[in-house]
Amino acid sequence: MPQHDRTRRKKALRWTAWGALGLVLAGAGGTAYAWQHLNGNIKGTDVDAVLGEDRPGAQHDGAMNILLLGSDSRAGTNGEYGRGVAGARADTAMVLHVDKTHKKASVVSIPRDTMVERPRCATEGxxxxxxxxxxxxNSSYEAGGPACTVKTVEKMSGIRMDHYLEVDFKGFQKLVDELGGVDITTRKAIDDPSSGLDLSAGHHTLKGKQALQLVRTRHGVADGSDLGRIQLQQAFIKALIHRANTVDPLSHPAKAYDLADTATKTISADSGLASTDKLLGLGKDLKGISPEHTDMVTLPVTFDAQDSGRVLPLDKESRKVWSALRHDRPIPESATKGSVADRTDSPVSANS
Known part of the structure; x- marks a missing residue:
């Protein structure tokens, strides 16, 4: 891959570090006064109570690990985005590791089609x-909700998740509409009957429905695997953050409040993070981490020889990734060499 392509791709990946959190904080900006009235919108789950003591030990050096989820609930209104599939899936999953200085971060995207050893999980019932x-x-979410996904990630990585943060599809669509859409450029036409997305090559302003179709598209790009969808999600999140940064809460307080109201209705979190004060505190922490000090990778994987639509973790390389996070160190470049996730470029870019 040419050097300029690698540089462009790395920059796009860095922006994605704030993906799920960007959906939560988009448009909230300086509206802390409004957020104080929105605690009731946020859904919380006591993950610690569900998982008990059978977990990796917590880090006590100031470093923090957060599981960011984009859930594909097939119930109610969201059912139109996944007809014929019961339950819910963790459609997007990223482990955000904030280092002990809170000046640097690493993000690991986990492809939804990764074959894993799923642990026994308690259900809400x-x-x-x-x-x-x-x-x-992604079946871990259906098996036992967010707590099971947390447990699955902890089993894979040997790292305790201090928090989880989840964004649902219905709120995602409304949030994008309230922002006035997001601007992207497609390098080639995308046509995916499964997601419903049909875009010509060129510049587009995507409203909520098309934005949702884009982040769910996989069959119309690259090799049709989830790795291509991850690329689309990364590019879209960059565009979303660009758009959110255009909202001036002081000049448009009503719009900012509506965005904050939608954002807090869009998310779920563990009980230790399910308040506006905690979310705003986390947002301030993350805003202190520049893109230049953020490293993002996709979990090193290879295609499953038994099913080309599935991927398997590369054991040696994956251990390098998780070991780096566990010891609060940068992820070595050697960890992603040989991964099929490193072989594709996004057909979509954000308009600056």
């Missing part, structure tokens, strides 16, 4: 879902 050998990663 009080029953238990048995462990599964070679289960798709």
């Amino acid at each position: 009080g029953s238990t879902t048995p462990a599964a050998h070679e289960a798709m990663f």
Whole structure:
């Protein structure tokens, strides 16, 4: 890959570090006074109570690990985005590691089609879902909600997740509409009957429905695997942040409040993060980390020889990734060499 392509791609990946959190904080800006009235919108789950003591030990050096989720709930209104599929899926998953100085961060995207050892999980109804050998990663959400996804990531990585933050599809669409859409450029036409997205090559302003179709598209790009969708999501998040930064909460307080109201209705979090004060505090922490000090990778994987639509973690390389986070060190470049996730470029870019 030419050097300028690698540089462009790395820059786009860095922007994605704030992806899920960007959806939460978009447009909130200086509206802290309004957020104080919006605590009731935020849904919280006591992950610690559900998971108990069978977890990796917490880091006590100031470093922090957060699981960012984009959930594909198939219930109610969201059902139109996944007809015929019951339950919910963790459609997007990223582990955000903030280093002990809170000046640097690393982000690891986990492809939804990764085959993993899913642990036994408790359900909200009080029953238990048995462990599964070679289960798709995104099935963990259906098996036991966000707590099961947290447990699955902890089993994969050996790292305790201090928090989780989740964005749902319905709120995502409304938030984009309230922002007035986001601007992207497609380098080639995209046509995916599965997601409903049909875009010509060129510049586009995507409103909520098309934006949602874009981040769910996979069959119309690259090799049709989830790796191509991750590229689209990364480019879209950059565009979303560009748009959110144009909102001046002091000049347009009503619009800023509406955005904050939608954002807080869009998310769920663990009980330790499910308040406006905690979210704003986290946002301030992350705003102190520049893109230049953010490293983002996709979990090193290879295609499953038994099913080309699935991927398997590269054991040696994945251990390097998780070890770096566990020891609060940068992810070495050697960890992603040989991964099929490193072989594709996004067909979409954000308009600056």
